[in-house]
Amino acid sequence: MLELLLAVLFLVIAVAAMVMHKTYYYVPPRELKRQAAHHEPLAQVLWRAVAFGGSLRILLWSVTILSAAIGLVFLAHVVPSWLAIVVVAAVLLYTFGWIPNTQLTSFGGRVTVWGTPTVVWLLTNSHGVLNWLQKRARRHVIKGHTGLYEREDLLEFLEAQKKQPDSRIEPADMAMAQSALTFGTKVVRDVLTPRRVVKAIGQADSVGPVVMDDLHKSGFSRFPVYDGKQDNIVGVLYLRDLVRTKASGQVSKYMHDQVCYVHEDQSLRDALQAILKTHQQLFVVVNSFEEYVGIVTIEDILEEIIGAQIVDEFDQYEDLRAVAARMAAKDHKTHHEAPVAKPIADKPPKSHDQPTPELEPVA
Secondary structure (H helix, E strand, C coil): CHHHHHHHHHHHHHHHHHHHHHHHCCCCHHHHHHHHHCCCHHHHHHHHHHCCCHHHHHHHHHHHHHHHHHHHHHHHCCCCHHHHHHHHHHHHHHHHHHCCCCCCCHHHHHHHHHHHHHHHHHHHHHHHHHHHHHHHHHCCCCCCCCCCCCHHHHHHHHHHHHCCCCCCCCHHHHHHHHHHHHHCCCEHHHCCEEHHHCCCEECCCEECHHHHHHHHHCCCCEEEEEECEEEEEEEEEEHHHHHHHCCCEEHHHCCECCCCEEECCCEHHHHHHHHHHHCCCEEEEECCCCCEEEEEEHHHHHHHHHCCCCCCCCCCCCCHHHHHHHHHHHHHHHHHCCCCCCCCCCCCCCCCCCCCCCCCCCC
């Protein structure tokens, strides 16, 4: 009878060690640490042991194996050896399969909370030996691959993360990460504003209230300037220059005469490098026949990186009064939960065939 009681006792210890192991690691250690830092009671208790790192795993697996082995020996004195092996194996397999790794059970939580003080005491007094064993074991462990080989794997990972109910990553942040990952696969042709919808202006045109109002309503802040035919681009006009000077006279007086070109088949990464190097914010896009097919701006490229449309409000960041009014409206919305209307520029489509889809603003 004594052998049977001892066998049951050691099997219970082995089962408890397995239950505690699964409870300690039901979430990654980094997440458990975060929960403990936010004063979650269970996480604070579990983190006391998990903070010892790999020593905890070695201790729990050692207790499991030794207890199961000792229980098997005592049980073999009571029943036939083959039956003792079957019983011990069945108990361990049932316990291992009964408590999923990714779920926290109330039973596992109670057992682990009750046993953590003992586990912490054992770890404190044997951490040196366990740490030495851990280092020795690492020399013989072949680390598995992360499973991430190329860009598509990261994109699939982000899609899976979006569906996680407990995800704490903002959807806008994940959308930006996805846009940045696909940025290198796109070419200028994918984002340019086609020539047929480009708002251009002649260098001999007179600047006045009607022209300025027409330019402002177009939704752009930069305009190609042509001489004679629209194919003959000779400069770029910035609307902000006209607003600052309250301009009058001909366009040629205010335009910037430096014109930069980019091929429609160039990658967006190359186009961005060209913009950064030349400090020009508008490039004329040409094809292999040196034909003018459209324009691309720094906003067009940045929108592909951040995954959201940049509203072109050229007058909202240079006017102190406008900036102060915007922040006051934001504070009012925060305190009173009243929606505040925001201006949205109606920008023309970006491609030859399809208009640019409307994207949600990044929070």
